Amino acid sequence: MAWSFKEDRPIYTQLLEQIQARIVTGQYKIGERLPSVRELAAEAGVNPNTMQRALAELERIGLVYSQRTSGRMITDDAQKIGEMKMQLAQDVIEEFLQNMKKLGYEQKEIAQLIEQYPTGKRKETEKA
Amino acid sequence: MNDILLEAEYLTKCYGKKKALSNINITLEKGKIIGLLGPNGSGKSTFIKLCNGLLQPTSGSIKIVGQPIGIETKKVVSYLPERTYLDDNMTPTQLLDYFMDFYEDFDKERALGMFKSLNIDMKQRMKNMSKGTKEKVQLILVMSRRAKLYILDEPIGGVDPAARDYILNTIITNYDPEASVIISTHLISDIENVLDEVIFIKNGEKVLQKSVDAIREDEGKSIDALFREVFRC
Structure with missing residues (x-):
């Protein structure tokens, strides 16, 4: 799935949806480590602060969690x-x-x- | 920690009777990528030149890292001007040495990596290069400093879309949370996903300073579309 953005909505919400879709479809696998903010931002061609905001929101809703040493992990809660x-x-x-x-x-x-x-x-x- | 990187207060610049900038107040924080947008002759380049000490304000003031514009601010500001100032007879190898002599914060490895990725011949003189290649060389040199503020005046105008992507990618991946980037351009749709916030300048006045996502949220349209609306001819 490639990143793509519509013009009429905030990039942040579109990032959020697209990462969710990747988790749900198993492109990012359950319990695995997510790429870093910088890697993800570069891949999607978006501002790192915007990507950071989307990841923080995913964390808030419990789909990902932070591990002090190894970055962000996807939840293992199927x-x-x-x-x-x-x-x-x-x-x-x-x-x-x-x-x-x-x-x-x-x-x-x-x-x-x-x-x-x-x-x-x-x-x-x-x-x- | 003070998060303010640049502060312009009541900044005015006149060329004779013509007011190029009029009473502009701009505050920029660290760790942001900012688009400075406006039609031709709106005052963007004047603002940028004031930030770099190439012009003196008629009234008002600018401070960068808390200092008035001068030697101390030049140490931390990396500036890509609209027009080239490099010696046409020099090769990228010579320019690399030149920049290393000039700037304490120059990162040679970073520069070499970018020269290699963009397939630039290190032994070719600038005058024998295409317009786009020349622009790439300049941009690599400017982005290879570990500066606090990068000011890029029309950085991607002459380069092809693939190199444009690479350059934007370089800006994203070299991103330092302490540093900010100001990009002045007309190619809004190419860069708007990369920006934190935009400043619209019209007839020497600031008409808008807002985050990209807040604009999309409030207006339901892209920066490019909003620009076309605000600056309709």
Whole structure:
């Protein structure tokens, strides 16, 4: 997963989300050491203070913790990571629903569309 | 510990009747990367020249590390001017020795590492180099000092995007929590992710000084977009 930033939101919150996603998907593995602030900042091309702020927030919510000698570690609490994954899923669904509602769909219709989604697509390709 | 690195108070500079800077107050802290942004002729370079003692203020004052501009501040400020001041007949090897003689805080290893990464021929005279390569050489020399304040006037204008990334990366990785960097540029979207805060200057006045993320939070737009709005022609 490469770092990418949208224009309209703080870089700090986007860093936070992207590191969370990396932990949840196992790109940064449970219980492992995180790269240093400087390494991460250089890799993402962002200001080190901004990266520091994002990591401090991750620490506050308990996804990472500091070890005096070896830097920051990712939590070894699998349940915590599971909860985070669920939270991120909720956020994605929320955003999707908002967009669908903007298109004028009701939640029931949206559920139907999702249900049909792969079949509907297959039928269309069969026709063609 | 005092965290203030630079303090300009009621700074005014006139060229004859023309006011280039008018009553500017700027305070900069340690450990920040600051973008000094404004359209052409807004007073950015005047401010930078005042910080380096190349101009004297008409009124008001600037202090860096608590000292008025002079020998003591020049020891801790590493300055990349808009135009080159280096001898065109010199090679990077000669310039390296020159800088080592001049500045106590010059880090030769750091410079050699950067010259190597950017594939610069150490034996080629400056006058035979391309514009972009010349700019890289100057920037390497300036960034290789262990200074307290780096002032970079249009540092990335002439270099290609890959070298631009490398240079920004150098700024990030050599980052010292005690030092700050002021970057004046028009290439805002290239550097805005690297900045802590920005200062907008318009017609010699400071119109904004704010952290990048606070701007994105409050305005819901990038610095580049805000700049285009504030300075719409």
